[in-house]
Amino acid sequence: MVGIENVTMAFGNFVAVENVNLQVGDGEFLAIVGPTGCGKSTILNAIAGLLKPASGTVAIDGATVSGVQNEIGYLFQQDALLPWKTAFENVELGLMFRRVNAAERREKAMAWLEKVGLKGFEGRYPHQLSGGQRKRVQMAQVLIMEPKVILMDEPFSALDIHTRHLMQNELLRLWQEDRRAVVMITHDLEEAIALGDRVVVLAAGPKSRIIDSFPVDLERPRNVAEIKLDSRFLTLYRDIWASLRGEVEKSYARR
Ligand SMILES: Nc1ncnc2c1ncn2[C@@H]1O[C@H](COP(=O)(O)OP(=O)(O)OP(=O)(O)O)[C@@H](O)[C@H]1O
Ligand SMILES: [Mg+2]
Secondary structure: OOEEEEEEEEOOOOOEEEEEEEEEEEEEEEEEEOOOOHHHHHHHHHHOOOOOOOOOEEEEEEEEEOOEEEEEEEEEOOOOOOOOOOHHHHHHHHHHHOOHHHHHHHHHHHHHHHHHHOOOOOOOHHHHHOOOHHHHHHHHHHOOOOOOOEEEEEEOOOOHHHHHHHHHHHHHHHHHHHOEEEEOOOOHHHHHHHOEEEEEEEEOOEEEEEEEEOOOOOOOOOHHHHHHHOOHHHHHHHHHHHHHHHHHHHHHHOO
8 A cells, every 4th residue: 555665865965764664554554663763754754745756756556656645644742723623614624625515524524523532512613522522523633534644643642641552443443444555653562562463673873774574463453451471472572672672772873
């Protein structure tokens, strides 16, 4: 579904990532981990068509990406809701841009608000919602567009641990219903393993590259709190951390 071939991303003379090759299958949940500043968001932005590679190509479903993509849903770390619009209005926004009529927008937006557990909250403004609820609105806002690929940049890192577990389970439930390709960035190795089909490790930057790729062969559906107690989870954690740790240390040493 996503094909990244020999991609190098640069800002002026600064080469953030070099020669990255990465394929994400249809319905695959890929998690990317790596030290801070190594180029994770940059890679996501290349997939979204927000940044152009210095060399190499990015393709979605076989079509080379150039410019902002319609088939992509992007879940940002920070709140991306419009504060002057209600939960309902925020969720229907994308369909408005697609010129979907009001009745259909209403039907779909209400259905999605219900799916993310916000029935009855449609008239609230973002400031009248909790952090977890705002994140749910954002999820509905992205999923209502039925994107082929969902990109997530540390979507839950600002939430407290309990809300985070809840949201991770919610996300898995929604994803399980209708599997899309997902590329998720996270600092949280536990989250990467609990959610992903595969965890890819990026090297410390500059000129970051992929140093390892670990398949996560834990059955689904998963409960993120329980799966962490599985001995296979612990083994994977140890293996991936062994790979990631050195890069995190390098990244600190370079500062
Ligand atoms: N617009 C820009 N102009 C110049 N340099 C940039 C720009 N955007 C990112 N960089 C640099 O590119 C590198 C990779 O940045 P990126 O945001 O992709 O890192 P990251 O892995 O997402 O980090 P974090 O985990 O902290 O979010 C960093 O060194 C950053 O300073
Ligand atoms: Mg980032």
